[in-house]
Amino acid sequence: xxxxxxxxxxxxxxxxxxxxxxxxxxxxxxxxxxxxxxxxxxxxxxxxxxxxxxxxxxxxxxxxxxxxxxxxxxxxxxxxxxxxxxxxxxxxxxxxxxxxxxxxxxxxxxxxxxxxxxxxxxxxxxxxxxxxxxxxxxxxxxxxxxxxxxxxxxxxxxxxxxxxxxxxxxxxxxxxxxxxxxxxxxxxxxxxxxxxxxxxxxxxxxxxxxxxxxxxxxxxxxxxxxxxxxxxxxxxxxxxxxxxxxxxxxxxxxxxxxxxxxxxxxxxxxxxxxxxxxxxxxxxxxxxxxxxxxxxxxxxxxxxxxxxxxxxxxxxxxxxxxxxxxxxxxxxxxxxx
Ligand code: SF4
Numbered sequence: 001x002x003x004x005x006x007x008x009x010x011x012x013x014x015x016x017x018x019x020x021x022x023x024x025x026x027x028x029x030x031x032x033x034x035x036x037x038x039x040x041x042x043x044x045x046x047x048x049x050x051x052x053x054x055x056x057x058x059x060x061x062x063x064x065x066x067x068x069x070x071x072x073x074x075x076x077x078x079x080x081x082x083x084x085x086x087x088x089x090x091x092x093x094x095x096x097x098x099x100x101x102x103x104x105x106x107x108x109x110x111x112x113x114x115x116x117x118x119x120x121x122x123x124x125x126x127x128x129x130x131x132x133x134x135x136x137x138x139x140x141x142x143x144x145x146x147x148x149x150x151x152x153x154x155x156x157x158x159x160x161x162x163x164x165x166x167x168x169x170x171x172x173x174x175x176x177x178x179x180x181x182x183x184x185x186x187x188x189x190x191x192x193x194x195x196x197x198x199x200x201x202x203x204x205x206x207x208x209x210x211x212x213x214x215x216x217x218x219x220x221x222x223x224x225x226x227x228x229x230x231x232x233x234x235x236x237x238x239x240x241x242x243x244x245x246x247x248x249x250x251x252x253x254x255x256x257x258x259x260x261x262x263x264x265x266x267x268x269x270x271x272x273x274x275x276x277x278x279x280x281x282x283x284x285x286x287x288x289x290x291x292x293x294x295x296x297x298x299x300x301x302x303x304x305x306x307x308x309x310x311x312x313x314x315x316x317x318x319x320x321x322x323x324x325x326x327x328x329x330x331x332x333x334x335x336x337x
Contacts, residue, residue, distance in 0.1 A: 002049035013042035021199040034135040036081035048079040051105040059311040071313040075117040078130020085194040087258040110143040125153030144173035160203040176213040183225035184234035215247040239279040252287035300329035
């Protein structure tokens with residue numbers, strides 16, 4: 001356990017956590033909405049500090065990040081808890097439990113994690129992922145700082161529901177962000193995730209303004225967030241506020257946790273893909289049986305630059321500078337052959 005960052009002491013041993021926009025008011029002995037930040041005697045503690053539920057070397061494409069060192073591996077770590085309550089959560093076994101409820105937590109120090117990352121072949125760094133890393137903020141920062149000192153990259157895979165001040169500090173230690181943009185209405189965020197859209201949009205803009213690499217993922221759930229008008233609004237917002245070259249992953253939903261809707265029809269995803277491509281240069285389809293929408297094409301000469309099949313990535317026509325080897329168009333800012 002570690003004393004938490006970003007909280008204020010109130011009277012009667014109550015505390016206010018200011019890490020995320022929930023601003024939980026937490027009484028002595030109680031935890032916040034995320035289940036892992038606990039008030040003990042009038043101080044707030046991170047209960048999942050140094051406690052990991054999963055550690056695995058993943059392809060960077062699994063985060064998903066397609067334009068950040070494609071084809072490389074990244075040591076990925078996760079803990080338990082989440083500040084959102086998504087009814088369709090794809091990782092609910094670790095996101096909706098306390099440290100006491102999850103029987104397989106293992107203790108690791110930041111030094112041990114960084115050492116492990118340094119020893120893995122072809123590994124570019126560390127990804128904070130699987131459950132929401134915002135709510136194990138202290139361990140993420142400590143580990144990311146150490147990882148940078150050793151020349152490793154840091155990747156943050158998140159729902160983006162965090163307050164600007166803690167995000168600002170985090171941005172200083174991260175190299176890339178994979179952010180879920182789960183829908184484009186406040187109603188969707190309120191009813192399906194128990195949070196809000198506006199803070200997520202604010203975080204995305206803040207990350208972009210800091211000039212960090214960012215890719216967005218939109219999980220499309222039939223009947224809940226697949227309305228084409230709203231989808232067009234979302235694409236317009238991304239193109240105007242974040243840029244037409246923003247990488248967007250449109251992902252297929254499968255029934256999980258409390259939502260039992262049928263999986264998203266592939267035809268629906270293909271239709272949304274076509275809509276997104278009218279404004280955005282790099283759009284990809286995820287969780288699909290077909291290979292449609294997986295490859296990176298040059299927006300200038302249409303040459304196939306990177307092909308992907310599952311998590312097998314083949315660099316075909318990218319030069320050493322990350323440009324199209326065919327016409328020289330700049331494609332990847334973050335690349336090593
Ligand atoms: S991080 Fe957890 S405790 Fe803090 S405000 Fe968010 S949900 Fe509440």
